Each structure stands twice: as structure tokens, then as C-alpha cells.
Amino acid sequence: xxxxSGNCQFCEESTEVKWHCQSCDLNLCDVCNxxxxxxxxxxxxxxxxxxxxxxxxxxxxxxxxxxxKEISCSKHNNKKCLTYCLNCNKSLCSFCLIRxxxxxxxxxxxxxxxxxxxxxxxxxxxxxxxxxxxxxTFKTMDDREVSKHNEIKEKISNRKNEAxxxxxxxxxxxxxxxxxxxxxxxxxxxxxxxxxxxxxxELLTGKKTLDEVLETQDPASVFSTVEKINSDIxxxxxxxxxxxxxxxxxxxxxxxxxxLGSVIRIPKVIPIQTFEVDFPELxxxxxxxxxICVMFHRQSRKFKYFTISDSxxxxxNDMIDANRKDGHFAKILDITNFNGEILMSDDQFAMxxxxxxxxxxxxxxxxxxxDQLDFFSIHVSERDExxxxxxxxxxxxxxxxxxxxxxxxxxxxxxxGIPPKRIEGNRNTFFSLPKKITRNINGHFxxxxxxxxxxxxxxxxxxxxxxxxxxxxxxxxxxSKIGFFSK
Numbered sequence: 001x002x003x004x005s006g007n008c009q010f011c012e013e014s015t016e017v018k019w020h021c022q023s024c025d026l027n028l029c030d031v032c033n034x035x036x037x038x039x040x041x042x043x044x045x046x047x048x049x050x051x052x053x054x055x056x057x058x059x060x061x062x063x064x065x066x067x068x069k070e071i072s073c074s075k076h077n078n079k080k081c082l083t084y085c086l087n088c089n090k091s092l093c094s095f096c097l098i099r100x101x102x103x104x105x106x107x108x109x110x111x112x113x114x115x116x117x118x119x120x121x122x123x124x125x126x127x128x129x130x131x132x133x134x135x136x137t138f139k140t141m142d143d144r145e146v147s148k149h150n151e152i153k154e155k156i157s158n159r160k161n162e163a164x165x166x167x168x169x170x171x172x173x174x175x176x177x178x179x180x181x182x183x184x185x186x187x188x189x190x191x192x193x194x195x196x197x198x199x200x201x202e203l204l205t206g207k208k209t210l211d212e213v214l215e216t217q218d219p220a221s222v223f224s225t226v227e228k229i230n231s232d233i234x235x236x237x238x239x240x241x242x243x244x245x246x247x248x249x250x251x252x253x254x255x256x257x258x259x260l261g262s263v264i265r266i267p268k269v270i271p272i273q274t275f276e277v278d279f280p281e282l283x284x285x286x287x288x289x290x291x292i293c294v295m296f297h298r299q300s301r302k303f304k305y306f307t308i309s310d311s312x313x314x315x316x317n318d319m320i321d322a323n324r325k326d327g328h329f330a331k332i333l334d335i336t337n338f339n340g341e342i343l344m345s346d347d348q349f350a351m352x353x354x355x356x357x358x359x360x361x362x363x364x365x366x367x368x369x370x371d372q373l374d375f376f377s378i379h380v381s382e383r384d385e386x387x388x389x390x391x392x393x394x395x396x397x398x399x400x401x402x403x404x405x406x407x408x409x410x411x412x413x414x415x416x417g418i419p420p421k422r423i424e425g426n427r428n429t430f431f432s433l434p435k436k437i438t439r440n441i442n443g444h445f446x447x448x449x450x451x452x453x454x455x456x457x458x459x460x461x462x463x464x465x466x467x468x469x470x471x472x473x474x475x476x477x478x479x480s481k482i483g484f485f486s487k
Contacts, residue, residue, distance in 0.1 A: 008032055020051045027051060036084045040071055040091060152263065159260045174248075181246050188241045199234050206230065275313035279304055284335045286342065292316065294342060298332055303342070303354070323360050325349060334377045334436065338387070345375040345389060373402075377437035377447070380406075389420075390434025390447055392427065399431050400424030401445055401462065423466040427452065430468065431460045444469055456483040 006027070008014040014029035021028060021037065023046035028037055037043055071081040073093035081091035098105045184190075206229060213225045283298040291307045305317035323330060330348035337343070342354035350373070351363035377390035387404040403421040423445075424430075435457070436448040445462040461469040474484030 010036060018051055019048050022047045022049060035086060039084075039089060040081075042071060156260055163259050178246070178248075181244055187243075188239065189243060192239045192241060196238060202230075203234070273311060277304070277306075277313060284332075286335050286337050288337055288340050288342070294335070296332060296335060301329060301332060317358075319354075319358060321354075321360065323349070323352075333375070336378050336380050338380050343378060343380060343387065345378040347374065350375045351378070351389070377434045379436075379438045381439045383439065383441075383443075388437055388439060388445065390431075390437040392433065393424075397427060398424050399427045399434060401434075401437070401447075423462065425466065431462075458484065 006015070006017065008017055008029035009026040010028050010032035014031065016029050017027040018030050019028040019033045020026070024043075028048070033048060037046075037048065071091055073079040073081055073096060074090040076093050076095055079093035079095060082093050082097065084091050098109065209225060209229060213221045279295065280297045280300050280302065282295050285293065285295045287293045292305055293307070294303055294305050296303045301321040303317075303319040303321070304315060305319075306313060306315050308314070321330060321332065325348040328348060330346040330352075332344050332346045335342050335344045338353060341356055344352055344354065346352065349362050350365060353361045353363065355361060373391045373393055375389050375391050379388045380386075381388055385406040387406060389402040389404075390399070391402060392399045401423045403423075405420075431447050431449040432452045433450040434447045435450055438446050440446055440461075443464050445464075447460045447462065448457055449460045450457050456473070458471050458473040460471050463469050
């Protein structure tokens, strides 16, 4: 057993040995026991007792059951501890330490740290442009939104002042009109009231004077009063004045809602999924059933049948309209679903059907020829089982709607048995060019119209009897810069 006196066997410097580790058989000074021996987890089970030569008992909480022989390096588990770093609280072996004269080791460590910093700089250089660009983008976005916010805020403030000034001006005008009808300070009633009040006061004064003289019966007062008092009695008369009848008509409903306007969030269309498709341009799209859709390109006369399966765009058929009339290909203007097949309008055959077998069938129109009308938009209404067509006449003076009843289709021939319902009006007052047509739940015809000599469009709603219900050409604010197009 080691001697339990002399210098500390841990630091080999301190002579104040107070503790003895029975597991390590080593004498410890107070500092080594508290800051080294008791801090190492593997020595926590060692039994440390107060040294017989350590003087008085000072701290029994430092007693530990430890075996110093089991101390390992914190980094190299197979190496024994050589020293302990108080700042890091780690036990270190000889491999962890570099002496000042170990230049080769120092150079290796320097190179390692230098390459570490160089690699870090390379990663920062690669990463920095992304955040620089995004920060600039979001700064521009933030500045734009702040500018927009301040602009709208200023407009609201200006509108508030305008409304306030308008109400103040209207109030002053009403007061002016009211005083023009009846001036409360200068009118016949005020003048007559003042005259009658003066006579009333004079008579009251005379009455009091006479009451006093007659009650005293003093001769001197009687003679004196007779000389001074006014003996003229005023004539009993008053002007017959009737003020004008006037009232204030208040509006039945005072609503201050949206006097200044409104601030709304413009709805944003967010695509769920997009597909790259080898197709010239999409001029029309229709769903034939729950699986199959068809799109077409007007100029190339191409039709593409497709479906979406497992989030993939799958083409089921490609077709080209090769039909001609008088040597001219047909320009397809609109398509719709007709009992799972395609019903189309064009500038050559008026109305055709593209059947499931890929053949085109020309529609036989009763008492209506291609020479009379130009068909543009087409729609099949399943609600009332009708085919609706938007048209203009050949000379361009009128436009209208044809409604065919599907229940009167001739069997064995693609034609209708009875004439269609026809609604027609002047192109300047009705609608000009019906690019698209449909029916709403009220049975009204909704037309996307392109007015004459205009690139912008509008929506026209026509009642079942042919009356124009309303039109919409876009919001004055939203469409002030972006037109309401009908392409």
C-alpha cells in the first residue's frame, strides 16, 4: 500500500495531502480530489476517505469510490489519462497533446485547420449567392408591398376626406335651402311677434300704473297720471301669417357600408399538378366522361384524347380533322360533350359530331343553312336536354342564340326533328361575337362576348325570353391595367 503522506500523488506538487483513495491507493490534495478525481465518471465508484494525516475533516461530500488505474483518455479509450484539462473537463493522453518543440505535429494540425477553414469558405461562397439573390428578391417584394400598402392607405384617406367634404358640402347646401325657405331670424312671424310683444309690454305698464293710482285715490296722483299716461288704446289686430309647409326627407336606409370602397384579397389559382404535353396550343378542352378528356388546336385541327392515371398524362388517341369543303379545311371554333362524343361548331360545316369511331358526321339543320348563319360557340345543357349555339348572321348585323331540343333527334340521322328556338338581337345592343356560351342554374344564357372592334371582352347574360339581364366587363380597379379578355 502506498504511503499516505508526503506530496499529492496526482499533481506531485502539493504537500497538503488531505485525502486518500482506497481504490487507487493514492494520496490526493484537496484541489486534485475536487477538480480532477471527483469529475471523472469512471472513478465515481472509488472510495475516497479523509487521510489520517490530513488534519480536520472539512468536506465529507468529496468522498468517492474510485480506481485511478481505470482512467482513460476522453478521446482515445485505449489510452491512459496523462493530464486533465480544467477548462474542457476532459482527461487527455499523450496523443492529445502537442509540445512546443513538436513542429511537424504542429504543422499537420495547422494544415488540417487551414483546410477546414478553406472548405468552410468554399461552402459559404457556394451558398452565399442563393441567399443574396433571395434576400434581394424578398426586399423588392417587401418594398413593393409596403409601397402598395401606403398607396392604398393614402387612397383610403383621400376618399375619407372626399366623403367628409362631400357630406359637409351637402349639409351646408341643405341648410342653405332650408334658410331659403324659412329664415329663422328674419321672417314675418319674428317681425309680428316683436310688434305684438311691444304693445303687450306698454299695455301691461299702463295697467299697473292705473291700478296703483285708483287704489290710493290720491287727488295729486290722479291729476298727474291723467297728464302723463297714454290714453290711446291700440287696435286689436294681428297679421294673418302662415309659414310655408316644409319637411326634411330622410333616406329610408342610411348605409355607410363601403362608402370608402373595400380591400379584398384577389383569389389565386394554384395548380395542383402540371404536365408537359407535346401539343401546339390549347384552344379548347372538354371532358367526355370520368376518365377521358379531349383538347383541340384550332390551326392544326388536332384532337388529343387523354386521361390522368397515377399522376401521369396518358394520351389515348390523336386525331386530325382532314375534312374539306370547297377545298377549304374547317376552322373549329368550339367543342362540347354530346353523349360522350364531341359536338363542334366550325366555319365550313356549321355543326358536326366526332364519333367514338373517329368519323366526322355533319349535322343536318332544319330550315337553317350555312349561308344564313355563322356558328361560333356551342354547348350541350344536360339540365334541360338541349343544344345551345351562339351565332351571327352573314351580313354581321345581328347575333343570337339557337336552342335545339335533344329529344327530337331523328333516329338513324344526325338531325333535329323540329326547328330550334331562336333568340336574336342587334349586334350593337345584344352581343357582338359569342366566343363561348353556357347556361346557369336559372336557365339564363351566359355568353363570353367580344364587342366589335375591341380586343377586350365581357360577359352577357340573356334571359330565356331574350332580354339582357346584365353585363360584366371587369372591375374598374382590377382591370384598370389588365384587360378583361375574351380570347
